[in-house]
Amino acid sequence: MLPEEVTKFIGQVSGTSIFEVEKEVIRRFADAVDDSNPLYWDEEYAKKSKYGAIIAPPGFISSPWFSNRPTKWPKRGTTASDATAGLRPALANAGLGRGLDGRMEYEFFAPVRAGDTITAETKITDIIEREGSTGRLAFLITETTYTNQNGEVVAKARATSIHR
Amino acid sequence: MAKQLYWEDVEVDSEVTPLPKVATSLMLVKWAGASGDMNPLHYDNSFAGGQGVGKPIVHGALKRQWLIQLMTDWIGEEGFLKKFSCQYRAMDYPRAMKTMTEPEEGETWQCKGKVTKKYVEDGEHYVDCNIWVENEKSEVTTPGRATAILPSKG
Numbered sequence: 034m035l036p037e038e039v040t041k042f043i044g045q046v047s048g049t050s051i052f053e054v055e056k057e058v059i060r061r062f063a064d065a066v067d068d069s070n071p072l073y074w075d076e077e078y079a080k081k082s083k084y085g086a087i088i089a090p091p092g093f094i095s096s097p098w099f100s101n102r103p104t105k106w107p108k109r110g111t112t113a114s115d116a117t118a119g120l121r122p123a124l125a126n127a128g129l130g131r132g133l134d135g136r137m138e139y140e141f142f143a144p145v146r147a148g149d150t151i152t153a154e155t156k157i158t159d160i161i162e163r164e165g166s167t168g169r170l171a172f173l174i175t176e177t178t179y180t181n182q183n184g185e186v187v188a189k190a191r192a193t194s195i196h197r
Numbered sequence: 198m199a200k201q202l203y204w205e206d207v208e209v210d211s212e213v214t215p216l217p218k219v220a221t222s223l224m225l226v227k228w229a230g231a232s233g234d235m236n237p238l239h240y241d242n243s244f245a246g247g248q249g250v251g252k253p254i255v256h257g258a259l260k261r262q263w264l265i266q267l268m269t270d271w272i273g274e275e276g277f278l279k280k281f282s283c284q285y286r287a288m289d290y291p292r293a294m295k296t297m298t299e300p301e302e303g304e305t306w307q308c309k310g311k312v313t314k315k316y317v318e319d320g321e322h323y324v325d326c327n328i329w330v331e332n333e334k335s336e337v338t339t340p341g342r343a344t345a346i347l348p349s350k351g
Contacts, residue, residue, distance in 0.1 A: 065231035066259070090266070095232075096233050097232060097235075131249070134258065137283060138280075139280065140279065141281070
């Protein structure tokens with residue numbers, strides 16, 4: 034049984050971030066993947082495309098840069114709730130302090146362009162205990178909704194991490 | 198860039214154009230900086246050992262981006278990636294660097310995919326695909342699925 038100290042976070046919003054999508058940050062991201070798609074690099078090319086601007090690769094918006102902001106800059110971005118600060122220590126106390134990324138699911142609704150401002154709200158959807166081959170595991174599932182400056186939902190993500 | 202793919206060009210079992218990738222310690226550093234995933238699991242030998250993975254491992258999210266590129270390269274500019282999912286099922290270890298820019302000889306990964314379904318819904322032309330990353334032993338380390346909207350010749 035997972036302790037109440039852990040399960041009390043289920044259903045809570047773990048954080049809201051607001052971030053700006055910028056050309057050089059997109060280029061750096063594309064370079065790290067080794068993806069030379071001109072839509073991410075070449076502004077002249079991108080302007081002539083159906084997008085009209087440099088776009089971010091799908092998945093760019095999940096960058097931890099945009100979510101794991103220190104709380105000393107609350108005006109610029111993350112409103113970190115109790116859940117962000119409290120959940121990891123609670124998992125560690127329960128002997129589940131080692132985490133690994135397990136899975137990611139996306140649904141994409143609209144492109145993300147350089148110059149957009151994105152608001153990301155993350156909710157802790159579930160924390161499920163399982164017996165793994167090496168012992169007790171907890172699956173942490175979070176869902177994030179990404180909205181642009183026009184109020185359009187551009188993407189939704191569902192992430193699963195595995196804690197042991 | 199490749200010629201634009203159309204919905205009429207693909208069938209069930211059509212292959213997605215394979216995409217080779219080489220993970221190096223340099224790529225992992227670039228990815229950490231570019232994405233903001235600063236987990237020492239991916240760059241610190243001692244920490245990685247303590248976490249029980251042996252040596253620093255490739256970020257799952259980097260493999261996710263490889264698979265996203267697999268799809269975006271194949272569907273072309275007129276295609277739209279609608280849904281995507283992947284599981285980080287097995288660990289991958291990066292090649293070390295030989296020089297500042299060249300990696301040591303070693304593993305090359307292959308991103309691959311196959312069409313499982315094609316259909317029209319609300320006037321849009323869809324393909325569903327199974328996608329995956331294979332290591333050099335042809336083991337699937339990162340399986341996944343993707344759904345894309347393709348342009349139609351009408």
